[in-house]
Amino acid sequence: MAGELKTERLSLRPWRLDDAEAALPIYSASNVARWLSPAMDSVPDVDAMRLVLQQWIAEDARLPAPAGRWAVERSDDGELIGGAVLLPLPPRGEDLEMGWQLHPDVWGQGYAAEAGRAVARWAFDQGWDEVLAVARPTNARAQATARRIGMEWVGETEKYYDLRLQVFRLRPADLV
Template identity: 35%
Template sequence: MTQLLTPRLHLVPFQDDHLHGLNAMNSDLEVMRYLGGEAESLANTQAAIDRVKLRWQQWGYSWWSFFERSTGELVGAGCIQRLNPEQTEPLEIGWRLRRDRWGQGLASEAARRMARFAFDQLMTPALVAVCAKDNLDSAQVMQRLGMRYRGIEPWHGEDAVYYDLSAEDWARSPARAKAMDEVVPEEIA
């Protein structure tokens, strides 16, 4: 299972010992505001970890926990996953952060690294991202990544904003250049 590094984050595939950190984040109603709007139970967080571990085994990608390198704290989570589990494409990129880490650029930093993984290692032809229509902060991360607005489409029974990014657009993107500048020496070793 692939671990990734950024200047400030260590992305680690979901593991059982992430349970309490993930649950603390996913039980914050402000964090979950655009993700179903309900606090996640400890049992539901464990079920998600179990699903994700299986997806890593089956597909070689899924959800990472974001650990802040300076503190070792779990501060977020993000994914490269199948938008539809029955289809190999398109791949979806997504993220969430603990509320006390909002507004620090961590979501953009993690998104650039996950996109680099998806395009360079998985060789995906495109990524999509989805957010609630009112989730302007997440849409801004998508735009900073170089994604283009695709429109409003249904997502889990709700209308949602869709963005996409082709491999060709990623190759020319300032976000890709920044991701390459953020290569961490420990990751190369």
């Protein structure tokens, strides 16, 4: 189960069912949902968001450390601005993927890179020697964020999610 992670400006904490209303504007936004994994579409309403959160909370309880899912809140006002993940990549779960999804209103403020660094540090503190981020070739924002975190582009693959994806790798010495 994912514990709480703190950064200078953010608190990453486990998801709660009562986050559904605040999470809906993030996961229903078309410019966020279009980049989500094939297993997840845009969330249409609060009830559907609550079901998604219920699934994430149950999954989080079963995941071995350091894997997890976090709600991302701004520390100064407690506003829920997104989510972050550290999950085993399909098909075999031998690689660890970090990811982030933020409300479009907070894009460009460095929160995604800050959240990414926090989950990467968590993984490295738990003994992992690398984490990956994968992005669709047209998702320039995710690729730029991966580079800001200090990740190195290592190529393209169709190994994960049966999609052609750009792969970025981060090792402890590369964390900026």
